[in-house]
Amino acid sequence: MRPTVLTALLALSLTACDKLPTRPKTAFNADSAWSYTQQQVNFGPRVPGTPAAAKAGDWIVAMMKQRADTVIEQRWVHRTAKGDSLPLRNILARFRPQATQRILYVTHWDTRPMADSDPVLGNRNTPILGANDGASGVGLFIALGDALKKTPPNVGVDLLFVDGEDYGASFNPPYVDVLLGSQYFATHLPTPDYKPMYGVLWDMIADKDLNVLQEVRSVNAAPEVVSRVWEKAKELGYSRYFISSVGQDVIDDHVPFIEHGMRVIDVIDYDYGPPAPNGGAEPNYHHTLGDTMEHISKQSLQIVGDVALALITQG
Numbered sequence: 001m002r003p004t005v006l007t008a009l010l011a012l013s014l015t016a017c018d019k020l021p022t023r024p025k026t027a028f029n030a031d032s033a034w035s036y037t038q039q040q041v042n043f044g045p046r047v048p049g050t051p052a053a054a055k056a057g058d059w060i061v062a063m064m065k066q067r068a069d070t071v072i073e074q075r076w077v078h079r080t081a082k083g084d085s086l087p088l089r090n091i092l093a094r095f096r097p098q099a100t101q102r103i104l105y106v107t108h109w110d111t112r113p114m115a116d117s118d119p120v121l122g123n124r125n126t127p128i129l130g131a132n133d134g135a136s137g138v139g140l141f142i143a144l145g146d147a148l149k150k151t152p153p154n155v156g157v158d159l160l161f162v163d164g165e166d167y168g169a170s171f172n173p174p175y176v177d178v179l180l181g182s183q184y185f186a187t188h189l190p191t192p193d194y195k196p197m198y199g200v201l202w203d204m205i206a207d208k209d210l211n212v213l214q215e216v217r218s219v220n221a222a223p224e225v226v227s228r229v230w231e232k233a234k235e236l237g238y239s240r241y242f243i244s245s246v247g248q249d250v251i252d253d254h255v256p257f258i259e260h261g262m263r264v265i266d267v268i269d270y271d272y273g274p275p276a277p278n279g280g281a282e283p284n285y286h287h288t289l290g291d292t293m294e295h296i297s298k299q300s301l302q303i304v305g306d307v308a309l310a311l312i313t314q315g
C-alpha cells in the first residue's frame with residue numbers, strides 16, 4: 001500500500017484530558033487481539049511462498065474454523081513479473097453465510113519481502129515483520145471472530161484475509177505483483193451474485209499514535225460508507241482517532257473492489273510512528289524493520305476493534 005499523492009499531514013497533539021475510558025464500549029477484547037497479532041509476528045515474515053507463510057496461513061484457517069460458520073480458502077499460483085511462480089491463498093471466514101444482507105471486512109495477512117523504506121540502506125532487502133502492516137489486521141479479525149461466535153450477528157459477516165498485498169515493488173497501475181489477493185477475490189467471488197452492502201478494508205490499524213484520516217479514493221467512491229464508519233467512531237467517543245478530514249490517496253486492497261463496483265473503503269493510519277520531536281524528522285516505521293510489536297498498541301486495537309464490532313452489532 002502506498003499513497004499516490006503526498007498531502008499535508010495533520011500535526012496532532014494529545015492533551016492531558018485525552019484519556020481512554022476504562023469501561024469497555026463493546027465486547028471486543030483487545031488483549032486477545034494483541035495476543036493474536038503477536039502470534040502472527042512470531043511466525044516471522046509472512047512472505048508468500050515461504051514456510052512461515054504456509055504455517056501462518058494454516059494457523060489463520062484453524063483459528064477461523066473454530067469461530068466462523070464456514071471457512072473458504074482460495075488457492076492459486078501467480079506468475080510474477082520476474083517469471084516466478086508464487087503460491088497464494090485467500091481465507092474467507094463467513095458468519096451466517098446464507099444471509100443476503102452482508103458486511104465485508106478485508107485485511108491482508110502477507111508481509112512485505114523487503115524493507116524498502118528502511119533508513120538503513122543495508123536493511124532494504126530484508127523482509128519485514130509487519131506487526132502493524134500485516135499482523136494487526138489478522139489480530140483484529142480473529143478477535144472479531146471471538147465476539148461474533150459468542151453473539152452471532154443479525155447480518156451476514158465475511159472476514160476476508162487477502163494474500164499478496166505487499167509483494168511487488170510498485171503500487172502504481174497495473175499493480176505489478178501487489179494487491180494480488182484482493183484482485184483475485186474481486187474476480188473470483190464466493191457466489192456469482194455476491195454483493196455485500198458495504199465493505200471496509202482495515203490496514204495498519206494499531207499504531208501507538210493512532211490517527212485515521214479519511215482516504216481520498218474511499219471518500220470519492222463510497223462517501224456514505226466513510227460517513228457510516230466515522231459517525232460510529234464519533235458515537236463511541238473516538239473522533240480524535242478517527243479524524244473527520246480527508247488525508248492521502250492510497251493505493252490499497254480496496255481499489256480492486258471499487259474497480260469491480262463494490263463499495264469498499266480503506267481504514268488506514270498511514271502515518272505510522274510518533275509525532276516528530278521538536279525540530280526533528282518524523283519517524284515512519286512503514287516498510288521498515290521498525291514495524292515491530294513495540295511500535296503498536298493494544299489501546300489502538302481496542303479503539304479500532306470497538307468501531308469494527310459496533311458497525312456490525314449496532315448497525
Ligand SMILES: [Zn+2]
Pocket residue numbers: 001112133166287
Ligand atoms: Zn505494506
